[in-house]
Amino acid sequence: MTRFPFPLRFSISIILLLFGTVFSAVSFQREISLALERGEADMTRQAIFTGNQTVGLLEYLYRDRDERGIDILIDQLAGAHNINIALIFDENDRVLWSTQRSLRDRSIEETNASSFREKMTQARRQVGAEVQLRKDRETLWMFHPVGLEFKVGNTFPERVGILAVEYDLRITRAIAYRDATRRSLGYGIAIVILGTLLWFFFDNIVTKRASHLVKTSQRLSGGNLTIRARLKGSDELYCIAVAFNQMIEEIQKKQEALEQTLRELKQTQSQLIQSEKMSGLGQMVAGVAHEINNPINFIYGNVPHVDRYTQDLLDIINDYQKFYPNPIPEIEDKLEEIDFDFINEDLPKLLKSIRSGANRVKEIVVGLRTFSRLDEAQNKMVDIHQSLDSTILFLQHRLKSDRGIPEIKIVKSYHNLPEIECYAGQLNQVFFNILNNSIDALIETARENKEFQNPAIVIQTQSIDNCWVQIAIADNGKGIDPETQKHIFDPFFTTKPIGSGTGLGLSIGYQVIVERHKGKLECHSAIGEGAKFIIEIPLKLDLLKGIG
Structure with missing residues (x-):
């Protein structure tokens, strides 16, 4: 103030x-x-x-x-x-x-x-x-x-x-x-006289007693709980002094209880936050393991063939060196034995497959680094689309059809965006939590409604006034009722079964967007119409510095 x-x-x-x-x-x-x-x-x-x-x-x-x-x-x-x-x-x-x-x-x-x-x-x-x-x-x-x-x-x-x-x-x-000056001078003299009279009145009736209350409150703010306000009379200031003294007594009684409660809350909060981080990390690792498994098996399955073909080619080269320049029946037999033409045709394909698998592994590793941002500064310029894509990558295992649940489609509507300045790791965690919740909602909708066959998540990005970036993540699930919407960003609030969620994902996400990035995080939903989360953050973290 x-x-x-x-x-x-x-x-x-x-x-x-x-x-x-x-x-x-x-x-x-x-x-x-x-x-x-x-x-x-x-x-x-x-x-x-x-x-x-x-x-x-x-x-x-x-x-x-x-x-x-x-x-x-x-x-x-x-x-x-x-x-x-x-x-x-x-x-x-x-x-x-x-x-x-x-x-x-x-x-x-x-x-x-x-x-x-x-x-x-x-x-x-x-x-x-x-x-x-x-x-x-x-x-x-x-x-x-x-x-x-x-x-x-x-x-x-x-x-x-x-x-x-x-x-x-x-x-x-x-x-x-001349006439205007004379009239204005008269008004000024009248106001000076009125101001002087009011000064005497407030100085004697109000300000001296109010100053006593101010000094008392300052000593109270310094930690002195033995101080009391002493005013005489029956006016409003006296009533304030009585209420002030009662407040000090209540503060004394509850101080120890509040301190103890605060210590317990801090411990509980630390445990819950750590639990949420570990839960998110576990899901991420599961997704990475699932995605890396196939290309690794593909590479190892083809390695023996490459080794055998390579050895055979080396044998033929040695034979050619031994009997060159004129081919002899042994070499011709060898060529027929190993089907050199087939090897010559198939070996490039196998090597191409191996390279494809290796590239897939590389993409997953790069995606992991992009998502975690562990090797980068917290605050830096980031391609928001790259962050979204890396987050989607680690949720691929949850998007596939499984146990009667249809495949969840991701629909991207990306507009041209400049790089933004943000806390990349924290922002990725927000994307992860929102997308994960959307997937949970779609899976739950599919289990409750067997006719639900086209689950989808739509991700839209756009620039607003060349100062803000908007990311909208919407699903076509069953939606969120109005009463639940009032509390979805509250700490510890969750609609999931016990053990499935801590209620800190969206709460921490709200803090990251609103407090860390000075942005906005809103939820728009209606029963039967799905849910839409809208994130708005400035292009630069210091864009709104000094405002408000």
Whole structure:
């Protein structure tokens, strides 16, 4: 469990201060956002209102062709504190008037309004004001169509220009920051006061008494069973102290009994584990002996023939050396006597058979080494398919038809897998135990159901996300009932008759997969549908290091 980095007396205050800081920051940002939105909305309304009034005056002055009046109006706009620039464009987007006189008679491309050409076109088309806020939210542009030339008796102007005004929002932003700061400061002061009050309360009422309990528990964890918690009062902490003292007394009473039980359990566990290992080793040796028996007998059965044929050939060679270069009747008789043509034809076949038997012995020995991994480091890169095949090899004698039990077929569905880093010997023992249990289940099913004729074990492998390897071992036996499935990985649990199993095979397998390899071992089964064991292990033992 991760220890909290601060003492209890400061925890609440620190949490409140952190909460207050976060709350103040969020509140500050929200207040600024709201204030800016209000300021921008007010400025938009003001811009539209001012634009309508200004356009009205401009159109009046344009009807009278009063250029002096237009100059005065533009100067008034230039003197406004929140206006950066005002421009009047003609129908071709050239500057007619500007608060910056240097821009007069310039194209729109030479002004700051060049990026709002679409807005100006939209304002002309809708005959109404358009407002555009810049992305930096520091300026606001207002575009309003203005009539530049009127004919007598005509309501609509002959020429339509645009009044473009850029408003400065920095003052609005400054006001927003000021208001937000004032409100956030008030929240912060309130939280500091609340945190201080809570600190005094917890320090005097809770933390001092809780510290006493902590010190008492630390002395208890150090082995001091004479320690007692001494608190006064009637609250929950006092009840905890009473329960704590009762717990210490119970621990004192049961300590000797637990120690004795632990010693007995350790001895029993060692005996059972050794028994399980010896049982597995006995089965493995029986399988190896059975597989080696046939090729050995085959080799020894053919050795006398090879010896006799070889001697006969040597005799003929000696005769040829004696009577060479011309064959004589003795050699011809000898050739006929030993049927040299038959020997010449049969000897390669016999030698090939001998080599086949020798190779078979070699395969079994290599398989034995692969299975046991006694001559290799515990942790190394391994071909998982090779491990499975070597395990199957030593169970071949149990797969064959025997005493009315049909032959058990092994169906392999191997996918391309990289080598994995694992404890090879232990992993092989897991495969051995699961396959052995599957064979037991199929044999039991065949004995109970005489119509059961196609027992099979399917082994599938696949890679998952290039990080995990999955090995699935499934049989088509009678299955496992739900109640038994709950306990199959429990130590000492077995459904086999007394003397046939210790109940440690799957338990040890679960420890090897889950604890040693940081993987998963699951069983999926239903009555009448067989059982399927799914093993998942990482490609590298350190793949999940540091997680969790």
